[in-house]
Amino acid sequence: xxxxxxxxxxxxxxxxxxxxxxxxxxxxxxxxxxxxxxxxxxxxxxxxxxxxxxxxxxxxxxxxxxxxxxxxxxxxxxxxxxxxxxxxxxxxxxxxxxxxxxxxxxxxxxxxxxxxxxxxxxxxxxxxxxxxxxxxxxxxxxxxxxxxxxxxxxxxxxxxxxxxxxxxxxxxxxxxxxxxxxxxxxxxxxxxxxxxxxxxxxxxxxxxxxxxxxxxxxxxxxxxxxxxxxxxxxxxxxxxxxxxxxxxxx
Amino acid sequence: xxxxxxxxxxxxxxxxxxxxxxxxxxxxxxxxxxxxxxxxxxxxxxxxxxxxxxxxxxxxxxxxxxxxxxxxxxxxxxxxxxxxxxxxxxxxxxxxxxxxxxxxxxxxxxxxxxxxxxxxxxxxxxxxxxxxxxxxxxxxxxxxxxxxxxxxxxxxxxxxxxxxxxxxxxxxxxxxxxxxxxxxxxxxxxxxxxxxxxxxxxxxxxxxxxxxxxxxxxxxxxxxxxxxxxxxxxxxxxxxxxxxxxxxxxxxxxxxxxxxxxxxxxxxxxxxxxxxxxxxxxxxxxxxxxxxxxxxxxxxxxxxxxxxxxxxxxxxxxxxxxxxxxxxxxxxxxx
Amino acid sequence: xxxxxxxxxxxxxxxxxxxxxxxxxxxxxxxxxxxxxxxxxxxxxxxxxxxxxxxxxxxxxxxxxxxxxxxxxxxxxxxxxxxxxxxxxxxxxxxxxxxxxxxxxxxxxxxxxxxxxxxxxxxxxxxxxxxxxxxxxxxxxxxxxxxxxxxxxxxxxxxxxxxxxxxxxxxxxxxxxxxxxxxxxxxxxxxxxxxxxxxxxxxxxxxxxxxxxxxxxxxxxxxxxxxxxxxxxxxxxxxxxxxxxxxxxxxxxxxxxxxxxxxx
Numbered sequence: 001x002x003x004x005x006x007x008x009x010x011x012x013x014x015x016x017x018x019x020x021x022x023x024x025x026x027x028x029x030x031x032x033x034x035x036x037x038x039x040x041x042x043x044x045x046x047x048x049x050x051x052x053x054x055x056x057x058x059x060x061x062x063x064x065x066x067x068x069x070x071x072x073x074x075x076x077x078x079x080x081x082x083x084x085x086x087x088x089x090x091x092x093x094x095x096x097x098x099x100x101x102x103x104x105x106x107x108x109x110x111x112x113x114x115x116x117x118x119x120x121x122x123x124x125x126x127x128x129x130x131x132x133x134x135x136x137x138x139x140x141x142x143x144x145x146x147x148x149x150x151x152x153x154x155x156x157x158x159x160x161x162x163x164x165x166x167x168x169x170x171x172x173x174x175x176x177x178x179x180x181x182x183x184x185x186x187x188x189x190x191x192x193x194x195x196x197x198x199x200x201x202x203x204x205x206x207x208x209x210x211x212x213x214x215x216x217x218x219x220x221x222x223x224x225x226x227x228x229x230x231x232x233x234x235x236x237x238x239x240x241x242x243x244x245x246x247x248x249x250x
Numbered sequence: 251x252x253x254x255x256x257x258x259x260x261x262x263x264x265x266x267x268x269x270x271x272x273x274x275x276x277x278x279x280x281x282x283x284x285x286x287x288x289x290x291x292x293x294x295x296x297x298x299x300x301x302x303x304x305x306x307x308x309x310x311x312x313x314x315x316x317x318x319x320x321x322x323x324x325x326x327x328x329x330x331x332x333x334x335x336x337x338x339x340x341x342x343x344x345x346x347x348x349x350x351x352x353x354x355x356x357x358x359x360x361x362x363x364x365x366x367x368x369x370x371x372x373x374x375x376x377x378x379x380x381x382x383x384x385x386x387x388x389x390x391x392x393x394x395x396x397x398x399x400x401x402x403x404x405x406x407x408x409x410x411x412x413x414x415x416x417x418x419x420x421x422x423x424x425x426x427x428x429x430x431x432x433x434x435x436x437x438x439x440x441x442x443x444x445x446x447x448x449x450x451x452x453x454x455x456x457x458x459x460x461x462x463x464x465x466x467x468x469x470x471x472x473x474x475x476x477x478x479x480x481x482x483x484x485x486x487x488x489x490x491x492x493x494x495x496x497x498x499x500x501x502x503x504x505x506x507x508x509x510x511x512x513x514x515x516x517x518x519x520x521x522x523x524x525x526x527x528x529x530x531x532x533x534x535x536x537x538x539x540x541x542x543x544x545x546x547x548x549x550x551x552x553x554x555x556x557x558x559x560x561x562x563x564x565x566x567x568x569x570x571x572x573x574x575x576x577x578x579x580x581x582x583x584x585x
Numbered sequence: 586x587x588x589x590x591x592x593x594x595x596x597x598x599x600x601x602x603x604x605x606x607x608x609x610x611x612x613x614x615x616x617x618x619x620x621x622x623x624x625x626x627x628x629x630x631x632x633x634x635x636x637x638x639x640x641x642x643x644x645x646x647x648x649x650x651x652x653x654x655x656x657x658x659x660x661x662x663x664x665x666x667x668x669x670x671x672x673x674x675x676x677x678x679x680x681x682x683x684x685x686x687x688x689x690x691x692x693x694x695x696x697x698x699x700x701x702x703x704x705x706x707x708x709x710x711x712x713x714x715x716x717x718x719x720x721x722x723x724x725x726x727x728x729x730x731x732x733x734x735x736x737x738x739x740x741x742x743x744x745x746x747x748x749x750x751x752x753x754x755x756x757x758x759x760x761x762x763x764x765x766x767x768x769x770x771x772x773x774x775x776x777x778x779x780x781x782x783x784x785x786x787x788x789x790x791x792x793x794x795x796x797x798x799x800x801x802x803x804x805x806x807x808x809x810x811x812x813x814x815x816x817x818x819x820x821x822x823x824x825x826x827x828x829x830x831x832x833x834x835x836x837x838x839x840x841x842x843x844x845x846x847x848x849x
Contacts, residue, residue: 002657005649006675009724013690014678016700020693037583059599066596070589078597080840084604086779087832087839089786089806092825095813096607099614103454113439113455123603156588178680185683187789188806191446192813201583204683204789209442209583211689211793212320212401214344215568220693223686230681234674282798287814314798315811328697328706329714329796445814452816472816 014227021220032221041206042225048115048202049183052122053176060130061172067131068138082132085125090188093124098192113193115200121189126179133175137168170244174237181233184226279309281501284325285335286318286403287445288465289489292520293335296508299516305503317443318403325350325494332497333505335364335489337403337444337462339550340558342490355492364491364508365522367464368547369411371479372451379457384415384481387458388429393438395456397447398583399566399573404444406566408460409573410555411485417554418483427572434580452476462487467521482545489522518542608829614818615826622819623826626812631800632824635808638716642723642804643784649724650780654731655773659765661732662739679728684789687725691718691794714796719804722790727783731776738772775842782835785828 021029032038067079085093097120101111111117141164149159187204194200203222210219285293293313300306314321314329322341325331326348334351336342342362345351355362373381379392387394397405412433416426438456441447444465451459452474459476466478491508493501507513514524518538524530530539548554555561565572577583615623626632657676661669679687694700695712705712712718746768747760755763766773788806795802803811805824812820 002653002660003672005653006672006728009721010675010678010728013687013694013725016693017686017690036578040581059595062592063596063600066593070593072593076840078600080836081600081604081608083836083839084608084832087782087786087835088608089788089809089825089828089832091788091806091809092611092786092828093607095809095821095825096610096614098453100606100610110454113450120603124607127600127603181681185681185686187683187685188786191789191792191810192449194441204685205442206583207683207689208685208789208793209398209401211685211692212317212323212442213568214319214323214326216689216693219689223683223689226683226686230678231674234677234681235670237677238670238673290815312798312801314796314802315814316797324714324796326697327692327699327713328702328711330711443814448816449813469816474816 017220017223017227020217021224023217023220028217029221029224032218033225037201038203038206038222041201041203041222044115044118044201045184045203048118048122049180052119052126052183053180055119055123056126056130056179057172057176060127060175061134061168064131064134064138068135082128085127090125090186091192094121094189094192097121097124097189102193113200117193118190118200118202121193122183122186125186125189126183129179129182130172130175133171133178134168137171138164141167170240174240174244177233177237177240181230184229279498279500281309281311281498281504282330282332283311283313283335284321284329284331284333285313285315286321286337286341286489287315287443288448288462288468289335290315291468291471292517292522295516295520296513297504299513300504300507303507305507306500309500309504317401317445319344319401320443331494332501333491333493335491337487337489338406338558339488339490340406340562341403342492343558345494350494350496351492352495355490358492359506359509360525361488362490362492363488363525364505365464365489365514365517366525367462367487367489367521367523368480368544369407369485369487370461370463370466371481372448372459372461372466372469372476373479374457375475375477377477377479381458382479382481384412384429384433387412387436387460388432389436392436392458393456394433394436394458394460395439395441395447395451396437396460397444398440398442400568400583401442402444402447404462404465405440405447406561407462407485407487409565410550410561411460414485414548414552414554415481415483418548427576431576431579434576434582437580437582440582463523464521471521480544484545484547486547486549488550608833611822611825611829615822617822618819623823626817626820626823627827629820631803632808632820634800635803635805635824636827638719638801638803639785639805641716642719642787643781645720646724646727646784647777647780650727651731651773651777653728654733654735654776654780655766655769657732658735658739658769661736663744676729676732679726684722684726684787685793687722688790688793691722691725691790695721695794713794714798715802718794719791719802722794723784723787726787726790727780730779730783731773734772734776734779735769738769742768771842775839778835778838778842782832785831 067075100107101109101117101120103110111120145163146159149163185204187208190202190205194202194205203226207219207222283293297311301309318337318341322336322344325334325345334342334345342351342355346353346355371381373379381387381392386392396408399405399409409430412430413426416429421429439447439450441450444461448459448461448465448469452469463478463480466476469476491505493505511526511529514526514529515532515535518524518529518535523542529535530542550561551557568574661672692699692713695705695718696702697706746764750760750764786806791804791807795804795807797803797807797811805828809821809824812824
């Protein structure tokens with residue numbers, strides 16, 4: 001029964017997508033996907049997403065570290081706020097990012113309609129992923145190991161590199177892959193912030209415009225590319241989890 | 251067994267809401283208006299007035315606003331529509347090609363057009379960059395905002411206006427296209443609809459917005475800051491309002507109502523140029539008459555364009571239209 | 586110690602710039618022009634209706650996805666069958682798929698010339714540009730949440746209790762209701778909160794399939810968009826205010842439930 005549900009809700013629509021993308025033949029599919037504007041959008045989307053994932057891998061880990069190892073007033077509030085991107089509609093996020101960091105910015109920053117603005121918006125939507133995958137690992141980490149290493153004379157950085165990092169790396173990786181998958185598909189916040197000029201048009205906006213134009217086979221073709229990437233990333237996360245649990249059992 | 255029952259719950263829920271929503275629309279006449287993105291304030295006024303008329307008693311309206319091209323596609327894809335009020339004849343033709351609107355829609359009174367406007371510029375208060383003419387848009391350092399012409403009806407008018415005025419000033423076709431290319435080199439934002447372009451401009455992006463004059467007046471009425479500059483010459487924008495083949499009598503009555511002199515005066519007093527020019531002679535519209543006296547205009551039917559069908563083929567064909575080449579040259583969107 | 590402070594400062598700065606400042610901005614901008622425009626926007630019947638539509642879509646999507654999530658979790662953790670990895674990926678897919686893609690696929694299925702289009706038109710059913718399409722899109726995007734919360738919890742719990750109950754004579758239904766469900770209830774509740782938040786915030790897919798009919802198929806998020814397009818910033822921020830407040834409430838709920846669910 002659950003497979004019927006999944007079939008109707010998820011699989012069937014995606015099948016229709018696959019069909020539509022092949023409608024004009026394989027050649028037309030490649031033509032769309034390799035057209036200069038599609039390639040430009042793909043480059044921008046993957047490029048910005050990778051940068052964002054990198055930023056969040058580092059700063060997300062720092063945040064997780066601070067939340068687990070540090071203590072200060074208001075920490076529980078900060079911990080709660082991390083999940084804001086899961087709770088706030090993306091279009092509202094886009095609206096406020098525009099107000100805050102756009103042309104009429106109260107802090108004198110003008111990032112809207114630029115690649116930097118896209119990076120900021122994507123940082124917003126992907127922030128929780130790495131933090132939430134690293135936190136539980138850090139919690140369970142035995143502090144004694146680190147203390148033992150330090151008593152043996154290891155410096156702070158060595159301790160981090162040799163003991164902490166290997167343990168939290170799987171967490172960082174799986175959080176990053178999820179963040180990447182999320183960033184590739186983001187639309188709500190970017191509708192307000194992107195211009196439609198080639199160097200600031202992400203794939204989801206490109207698809208949206210194609211749909212508005214009525215060019216559904218082309219839209220479907222690009223959608224398949226995004227879908228394929230998402231699928232691969234999800235399988236990667238699954239594999240990662242599998243290998244980590246095996247490693248832990250051994 | 252229980253699982254099947256559970257599953258059986260889904261179907262009635264989904265389809266129950268479907269029929270429920272459909273039914274709610276059928277009691278009393280409902281007219282489905284599908285319009286382009288910006289005329290909501292004027293339509294709200296006209297609909298309320300209509301509902302006080304004998305022909306409009308008990309008629310309810312459902313209104314949908316969105317970018318003209320995508321609204322046309324939505325109608326073709328099945329969105330319920332009795333009146334299509336779009337921003338280009340091209341989008342009406344798209345709906346007509348799908349058999350939903352009669353192909354002879356231009357034979358209606360006033361050619362099916364409800365109101366006019368013109369392509370105009372909006373600049374920052376005080377016009378700090380001294381933008382008055384089309385040529386000023388190509389000056390270095392001027393940042394232009396105009397929508398993406400492929401999904402946006404409004405942007406198509408803008409592009410054609412830029413081209414048309416170049417031709418009218420004596421340039422050849424090739425030179426005029428070069429002018430448009432030069433203009434687009436100054437474009438910093440091409441959002442996918444007229445209203446998102448306006449939103450972007452009023453959020454502080456760019457120095458000048460190319461838009462409809464009516465759009466500018468709507469923005470000012472809503473408190474946005476800017477100055478309207480109507481260049482000479484500019485393009486006349488004709489906004490078609492057409493009933494679909496299956497529209498109820500109330501829809502046709504509404505369109506007729508909108509063409510009456512009194513309602514044309516309402517258009518005029520809200521930033522739209524009336525199609526019945528004589529209403530501008532009325533003394534209470536003297537101020538507006540002056541505002542609309544902005545110089546020569548050319549039309550889509552002029553020889554340099556040859557009508558929407560030809561223009562669409564030559565300019566907006568997604569494979570080799572002139573606009574595609576221009577966008578490629580400046581790194582803009584070609585969809 | 587300075588290192589600790591430096592780390593703390595970095596983290597807090599990042600969070601402020603990316604999260605807290607935008608959130609504060611919503612509240613600031615909403616009330617910037619006073620209470621009157623906010624009230625006007627929120628009491629507009631079309632706005633009220635938009636909230637109603639959003640809630641209806643959530644009210645249908647959340648129970649369905651909760652039932653699905655629990656059953657799915659049980660199947661994946663407790664049963665053996667081929668293709669588990671694939672099933673897992675399909676469940677997680679809505680998390681990674683762009684909402685635009687979802688909207689497009691629904692278009693292709695239920696549009697006039699879509700796979701089911703002619704059948705639907707012939708029988709007088711309106712799916713696209715009506716409530717059913719909104720509901721379908723909302724269900725699609727919120728599929729994963731309950732399942733993803735239930736699965737790890739079920740894994741950790743193991744099924745010894747159910748086995749013990751079975752030896753004592755409890756049947757399937759009793760085992761489910763009395764043992765399994767209570768043991769995962771916090772995971773389910775947490776998942777429900779996440780699902781609801783996702784449903785309320787959906788934009789990309791419904792922007793394509795809803796038809797944006799004022800007072801009929803606009804959702805709250807589309808209403809924000811509509812207000813923006815009509816230069817009504819106050820209206821856009823007013824609706825955003827309600828959505829942001831709901832988000833904050835969701836965060837509070839999540840914070841309270843999290844420790845009971847066994848997370849931090």
